[in-house]
Each structure stands twice: as structure tokens, then as C-alpha cells.
Amino acid sequence: MNLSKSLTNAMRYISEAAIRIFSPSDDQYPSTGVQPFEGTPSKSSKSGQSGTQG
Template identity: 60%
Template sequence: MSIYRTIDSMARYISEAVTRIFGPSDDAYPMTGVQPFTGEPFKPQRNAEW
């Protein structure tokens, strides 16, 4: 019986991996879209020392 359990666990392991790779995505990211720019563009000062 030990070899049957080993084969069963290996088959289950491989089938779970295949299901995870080829299954639907489980990402739960919110749909945000494009965000408008509300700031001022950066303008470097002349003769500024860094």
C-alpha cells in the first residue's frame, strides 16, 4: 500500500501545480484606471549646487 500512497501523493502534487499554473488568476488588485496629474512639473533652478 505504501507505493500506492506515494504514487497518489505525487500525482496530486503535480496536478495541483498544473492547476495553479494554468488556472484562472487569483489576483485581487483593485481596478484603478488612469490617475490625473495634479502637481507642478519639476523645473530645475539655474546655477543650483547639488
């Protein structure tokens, strides 16, 4: 009886792990994406300059 109980527990452990691995994700991450720019653009940058010298 002890052997069958150990075998049952081992099979349950392995099957629960397999179910967890292959099931859809249950993480509750916040929705993210492109956010609108809410600041003021810098006036110090000048068009036509790449910022490198040479």
C-alpha cells in the same frame, strides 16, 4: 500499499501544481487607470523652451 499511496500523493501534488499554473489569476489588485489631474499647473514654465541649452 505504501508505494501506491506515495504514487497517489505524487500525482496529486503534480496535478494541483498544474491546475494552479493554468488557472486564471486569483489576485485581488485594486483597479487602476488614468487619474484626473487635481493639482495646480506650474506658472514658471514658458512655452517655446525645451529646457535644453545649445
